[in-house]
Amino acid sequence: MTKAKLSKGLIFTLLLIGGIAMSIPFIWLLFSSFKHNKEIIGYPPTFFPETFTLTHYLNLNSRFNIGRYFMNSVFLSTVKTVLAVYTSLLCGYVLAKFNFFLKNFLFKIVLFTMMVPYIITVIPVYQMITDFGWKDQYIAIIAPTILSSFGIFMMRQYIKTGVPDELLEAARIDGAGEFRIFHTIVIPLCVNMISALTIFLFLWNWEDFLWPYLVLNTQDKFPLAVALNMFSGQNTTNYGGLFATSLVTILPVVIVYFMFQKRFVEGISMSGIK
Amino acid sequence: MKKVLLVMGLVLMMSVVIFAGSVTAASEESEEITVWIPGDEVEYSFFYNMFEEYEKVNENVDFKIEQQPWGDYWTKLPLELQSGRGPELFMAHTAYSDVLLPNSKELPFEVSELEKRFNNPGIFLGENGRPVFIPLVYYGAVMYYNLDHWQEAGLTEEDVPATWDQLEEVAQKLTVYDGDKVVRAGFDYSTWYTMADLIYQQGQGLVDKNGETTIDSEAGVNVLERIKKWENDLRISDFTLGNGSPEDSFLRYQSSIIYGHAWMANWFSSTDEELNFKAFPIPVWSEDAPVVTRADMELTFGISKNVTDKQYEVLVDFTEFVLNNDQIMLDIANGFSGVSSRKDLVGKGKDSSTIKAINSQMDKMIPMVFPREYETVIRQTMEEVAVMDLSIEEALNNAVQQLSLSDLTSVNYYENNYEHAEELK
Amino acid sequence: MIEIKIKTNSQMASQKALIILVSVLMISFYSVFSIGPMIYAFVGSFADWNPIKDTFQFIQFNNYIHLFNNQLFWKSLKNTIYFVAVVVTGRVVLGFLIALGLNSIRKYKSMMRSLYFLPVIMPIVAVALVWKWLYDPNIGFFQMVLSAFGITNVKFLFDPDLALPSIMLMTIWKDVGYAVIIFLAGLMDVPQSIIEASEIDGANKRQQLWNIIIPTLKPTLIFVIITSIISYFQTFTQIFIMTKGGPGTSTHVLLYMIYREAFQYYRFGYASAITVCLFIVIMIVTFIQFKIMKGGEV
Numbered sequence: 001m002t003k004a005k006l007s008k009g010l011i012f013t014l015l016l017i018g019g020i021a022m023s024i025p026f027i028w029l030l031f032s033s034f035k036h037n038k039e040i041i042g043y044p045p046t047f048f049p050e051t052f053t054l055t056h057y058l059n060l061n062s063r064f065n066i067g068r069y070f071m072n073s074v075f076l077s078t079v080k081t082v083l084a085v086y087t088s089l090l091c092g093y094v095l096a097k098f099n100f101f102l103k104n105f106l107f108k109i110v111l112f113t114m115m116v117p118y119i120i121t122v123i124p125v126y127q128m129i130t131d132f133g134w135k136d137q138y139i140a141i142i143a144p145t146i147l148s149s150f151g152i153f154m155m156r157q158y159i160k161t162g163v164p165d166e167l168l169e170a171a172r173i174d175g176a177g178e179f180r181i182f183h184t185i186v187i188p189l190c191v192n193m194i195s196a197l198t199i200f201l202f203l204w205n206w207e208d209f210l211w212p213y214l215v216l217n218t219q220d221k222f223p224l225a226v227a228l229n230m231f232s233g234q235n236t237t238n239y240g241g242l243f244a245t246s247l248v249t250i251l252p253v254v255i256v257y258f259m260f261q262k263r264f265v266e267g268i269s270m271s272g273i274k
Numbered sequence: 275m276k277k278v279l280l281v282m283g284l285v286l287m288m289s290v291v292i293f294a295g296s297v298t299a300a301s302e303e304s305e306e307i308t309v310w311i312p313g314d315e316v317e318y319s320f321f322y323n324m325f326e327e328y329e330k331v332n333e334n335v336d337f338k339i340e341q342q343p344w345g346d347y348w349t350k351l352p353l354e355l356q357s358g359r360g361p362e363l364f365m366a367h368t369a370y371s372d373v374l375l376p377n378s379k380e381l382p383f384e385v386s387e388l389e390k391r392f393n394n395p396g397i398f399l400g401e402n403g404r405p406v407f408i409p410l411v412y413y414g415a416v417m418y419y420n421l422d423h424w425q426e427a428g429l430t431e432e433d434v435p436a437t438w439d440q441l442e443e444v445a446q447k448l449t450v451y452d453g454d455k456v457v458r459a460g461f462d463y464s465t466w467y468t469m470a471d472l473i474y475q476q477g478q479g480l481v482d483k484n485g486e487t488t489i490d491s492e493a494g495v496n497v498l499e500r501i502k503k504w505e506n507d508l509r510i511s512d513f514t515l516g517n518g519s520p521e522d523s524f525l526r527y528q529s530s531i532i533y534g535h536a537w538m539a540n541w542f543s544s545t546d547e548e549l550n551f552k553a554f555p556i557p558v559w560s561e562d563a564p565v566v567t568r569a570d571m572e573l574t575f576g577i578s579k580n581v582t583d584k585q586y587e588v589l590v591d592f593t594e595f596v597l598n599n600d601q602i603m604l605d606i607a608n609g610f611s612g613v614s615s616r617k618d619l620v621g622k623g624k625d626s627s628t629i630k631a632i633n634s635q636m637d638k639m640i641p642m643v644f645p646r647e648y649e650t651v652i653r654q655t656m657e658e659v660a661v662m663d664l665s666i667e668e669a670l671n672n673a674v675q676q677l678s679l680s681d682l683t684s685v686n687y688y689e690n691n692y693e694h695a696e697e698l699k
Numbered sequence: 700m701i702e703i704k705i706k707t708n709s710q711m712a713s714q715k716a717l718i719i720l721v722s723v724l725m726i727s728f729y730s731v732f733s734i735g736p737m738i739y740a741f742v743g744s745f746a747d748w749n750p751i752k753d754t755f756q757f758i759q760f761n762n763y764i765h766l767f768n769n770q771l772f773w774k775s776l777k778n779t780i781y782f783v784a785v786v787v788t789g790r791v792v793l794g795f796l797i798a799l800g801l802n803s804i805r806k807y808k809s810m811m812r813s814l815y816f817l818p819v820i821m822p823i824v825a826v827a828l829v830w831k832w833l834y835d836p837n838i839g840f841f842q843m844v845l846s847a848f849g850i851t852n853v854k855f856l857f858d859p860d861l862a863l864p865s866i867m868l869m870t871i872w873k874d875v876g877y878a879v880i881i882f883l884a885g886l887m888d889v890p891q892s893i894i895e896a897s898e899i900d901g902a903n904k905r906q907q908l909w910n911i912i913i914p915t916l917k918p919t920l921i922f923v924i925i926t927s928i929i930s931y932f933q934t935f936t937q938i939f940i941m942t943k944g945g946p947g948t949s950t951h952v953l954l955y956m957i958y959r960e961a962f963q964y965y966r967f968g969y970a971s972a973i974t975v976c977l978f979i980v981i982m983i984v985t986f987i988q989f990k991i992m993k994g995g996e997v
Contacts, residue, residue: 008803015800019814022872026817028840029829041526043457044846045838063314087724094721098714102722109725113733117933117981119954120974123967124736124743127750130357147728177713207822209936214962217350219341225824229940232828233343234314237525237545239832246825253820261809265816268877269884349962356751373751373965455852457837514836514857518945528837647964658947662859672948675770679966 026250033057033243040239056244063235064245068220069227070252076141076212076223077205084148085197091147092155093186097168107156113149122211129215140215145205151197154270158193159186192266199260199267206253224249304336305588309575310361311339312347316544320609321365324602328592335588337363348646352377355578362585363592366407366576368643371398372684378576380404382590392597392615397641397691398573407573408593410603413536413612414639415467415567416631417557421550423448423458423530434554438472438500441531441557445510448530460510462520462529463501464660466653471567472497474640475559479698480648485683487648489655490670491699498659498666505660513660525549535570536611539628553628555635564697569639572610640692647680737978740971748968755968762972771948771956772973776980779952782867783931783984789871790927791920794878799912801879802886812883816876823873827940830869831856834941856942859949866937866950878923885919886912921992925985932981953977 028047032040033056035049060066095107125144134140163186171181187194209225216222222230228249235241257264315322325337340361342350348370354360355377366374380400388395388408398407419434427447435441445460473480478493488494504511516523520532525546534553542549556567574596577589596602597616604622607614611628613636614620623629651673658669689698729735744763747756766772801812818826833840834855845853855865889912897907913920935954938944944951944959953973961970 011800012804012806015797015804015811018797019811022814022818022876024840025826025829025833025872028833032832041528041838043452043528043837045840045843047840047843091721091725094718098718100718100722102726106722106725109729109734113729115929115982115985116733116737117929117974117977119933119957120740120978121733121736122957123961123971123974124739125732126961127739127967128731128736130353130750133359135354135357135359144732147725147732172710175710177710178717179713182717203820207824209822209824210958213346217340217342217354225822228822228824228828230343230346232940233345236519236522242828243832246829249825250821253822254817257813257817257820261813264820265812265880265883268816268819268880352751353965356753376751453851513946514854517831517835518857526838650959654945654947657945661854661857661946662949664947669947672770675768679765679969680964 029243029247029250033240033247035240037238037240040243053240056240059241060244060248063241064227064231065220066245066248069222069224072221073206073223073225076138077202079138080142080145080205081198081201083142083146084151084201085194087147088151088155088197089187089190089194090182091152092157093159093163093182095152095156096159097163097165110149110152110156114153122214126214135215136217136221138221141212144211148201151201154197155190155193158190162193163189193270195263196267196270199264203253304334305585306336306338307363307585307588308361309337309339310342310347310351310364312342312344312365314341317541318365318609320602320605323605324596327599327602328595331595332588332591335592355580358580360578360580362578362581363575363589364578366573368571368573369646369649371407371643372645374576375400375406377579378406379579379581379586380406381408381574381577381593383408391617393617393620394641395615397571407576408597409571409573409615410596411572411607411610411612411614412569412636412639412641413572413610413632414570414635415471415533415535415556416539416553416628416635417531417555418524418534418538418542418551418553419531420524420527420529421552423527427530435557436555437561438557438559442504442508442510445504445531446508449510451509456509456512456515458527459512459515459523459529460531461504462515462523462532463504463511464513464516464518464520464523464656465533466649466656467535467568468533469494469497469501469652469656470644471556471565472500472559474565474568474698475563477564477697477699479686479689481682481685481689483686485681485686487674487677487682488699489652489673489677494670495666498655498669501656501660502666511660513657518657524551536628536632539611539626540609553626553631555631563638564694565640565692566635566638567640568642568644569636571615571641572606572612638694640689640694642688643684645680645682645684648677648682648685651676740974743968744972744975746968748971749965750967751965758968762969765969766972766976771951772976774948775951775953775956776976778863778950779932779934779954780980782863782870782934782952783928785864785867786870786874786931787924787927789867790875790878791923793871794875794923795882795920797875797879798882798886799908801883812879815879818873819876819880821873823936824940826869826873827937831941834865856950857946859946862942862946862950866941869941870931870934870937874927878927881919881923882916885916889915917992921988925988928984928988929981932977932984 031047031049034052034054035046036051036053036055039046039050095103095110129135129140134143167185168181171185176184207225208223209229212223213226213229216226219227219230228245231245232242309325311318311321322339325339329335329337348367351360351364352370352373355374366378375398378400380402381404383405385396385399385403385405388405392408393412395405395408397409398405400406429444429447433444435444441461448458448460449456450458470480473489473491473493476493476496478488478491480488482488505513515528516526520529520534521538523529524532524534525542533556539553542551558566574593577586581589600619603614603616603619607619608624611626612632613623613629654676655669655673658664658672659666689695692698743755745757745759747754747758747761797815801808804811836842836852836854836857839855841855842851842853845851854861856862893911894907897911902910933954934952935958938950938952938955939958942950944955957970957973957977960966960973
């Protein structure tokens, strides 16, 4: 048994070393954000701050309206996620439980678009958004993600087996309409899947960069990722400021993660199960 | 059409979302003008001040200034103007003039009239032969050196180099090593205009009659060989310092002499008060070089082709106001450390080594407008030789191939307009 | 599917309404934002399509001819494939090993899991900006560590041979946690009874791994590999933030080339031709993938 114990200990140590290595960039960032700019660019580099300063955090708001960008990100990610989760449920339900002549065709489209790189649509959709006059408006970011092929697929697979036909049948015998059945029976049965998809899509939307970067012009409308890129372009020499700002954009998700750790892990793992 | 119906249906569905978006209400009394500018009040205080001054005199005009970061600004502005949106007034730039010109309104001024008071006001003409942008200030590349490093190495003002050979000698004394690593470069050249200028200095134009690049000419090869010498033989430079940007390495005290640009002078002093630096003119390839460097210019703000007649009237008046206001014109020239385009203001700028350097090389500066693509490719070529150790031949082949889709005829046009054009190949 | 026998008229109507609503929603969405644009891009790839000049003229195969003669395209394709191969392998292999390790420990499991998972939720823009500094050849963290071992003058993002691997390393660091979590969930499905039975039969750990664990995880593995391939073929943000394709063209990937051609040089037609090529490459790779994995149900 000692041999097994030894290998267990070895595995644990290796994992711990790996885990610490994983967090080093974050720790480095944390320490660096408390250094004076002079120290950051000094040679040779240091790991711990020689003199500790809060300047970068105190000056944060003067050139980077973090509250505004944060709210923009929250708004965009929330609206996009809620819409996509709801439509995924609706489409997934219909594709899973009804027979109609377009069904196979629609499901094939869902599968096909899951495989297709999104980039192929970027240029034409950009041209369309311009022609519609939607540039620099949130609708340009929200509209192309109202449906999520991935979400529809996940929901369809889940509802097919996770929602018993007998239950739906019973409700129909009781005289319930399809929309009521959907809202009062199907949705409550999918709570786990909903929270999984919500977390998954929210993370995706939260770090989305290229599309908002292309279609938004007004600074006040930028989400965090785009604003951070802008900040780094404008403050090429304010190293500490950049570090503090980066840290502040990372922190909210980290806090949310620790609040809902279990849900996060469930969410991610359910995205891979079929 | 079916598609139109689908789109309409979609629009209907999402009308809810549209309402969630913000709607800006314009006040009816005053004329609101949206202005785009790629920087903030610190960087472009003189421009922000210019708008304030005008608003003071004209209470019914209200400028709404929107900032964009530099790189994105130039990508987005032409597309926005072209699609009928975008700002009414925008900061223009020579490098993007080819895409901005068709989307801007001409000013109702006669070039011949302007020429009495301004230098070269007719460089950007519209379809009707009237100016679209008028230069406000002329400036360009200069060298900066760190006075403290200079002193440490026992150098004085006497040692300021006038030729590249002299610069190499000075830079060798300034370079600091840690083992085999260059910790502080004697000279940081890592900007695309080093290569462009050094080609010009040898009397070679950058585009031939057919609009094809001449980057692979003998002059181009010479420049790349010299870069190799700096990197590998003399070891006075390291392209990677400051992440491949001379101004960043200079601000990080990682380089002692840099190939810089006049606008940087004020930025350096405002970013780091302790940085003790001065400027000197760009050294030359040989005494008889027909060009020393390119002349850059800053221009009057562009008026979008999408403005209303009333807005146009206001903006023309605004442009006139700026051109006629001595203080504003001087502030702009000083802000960029350049020379005012107004003849009566030349020489009245503030006393700085940067402006002096620009003044001294003024008659050997070729007014040049480079397409962005050419800049990108030149920089890429320099990187391939300096950092990637590609052979010069291979790097130049890549460059020629990448430029095969680009329209470079405008470069040829500006080269021919240069007053010493006959000395260029 | 159970045929519904007793239905009132209103139920029939609501069922019809639901089906029609979903059909209309899906057809309109996919035709406007997905299939339609794909056709648009395909058609546009045969045109001189420039939004600044406001042109859309068919020029036959010129875009493709130009593209296939452009060394940069082949270089970008090569870089992209290199990137995908290394990062997918790294993510899957490391993710699997870490998941196996985490699965075997009991104490501090959730804390350890968090350490590996946190980078997944950090926004890629922030991560790329920070890593750019970690890689700084003079004052970066990695330089500091290496110089402790007497190794100096490593240029990371400025070394043509190291630049892309450096970005790969960062990407694996950021994304490995996602694979870990999915594999961990998959490992829960491995029936404990079979493992115990095999132990009685005298199977060693390695045999258990190859004969029980990996076959059970096969669908999960296929899922992670295929979604990773598709997403890494479209890597953009880290390249855009960290190197802009440099030094020279050593980190030029297809998506960066598309971005540059379309949104900096306004050559929409030419850029569309690249997207069509990328689409074909991804389809081929996914197809081969399915063939190799034979019958993994996705």
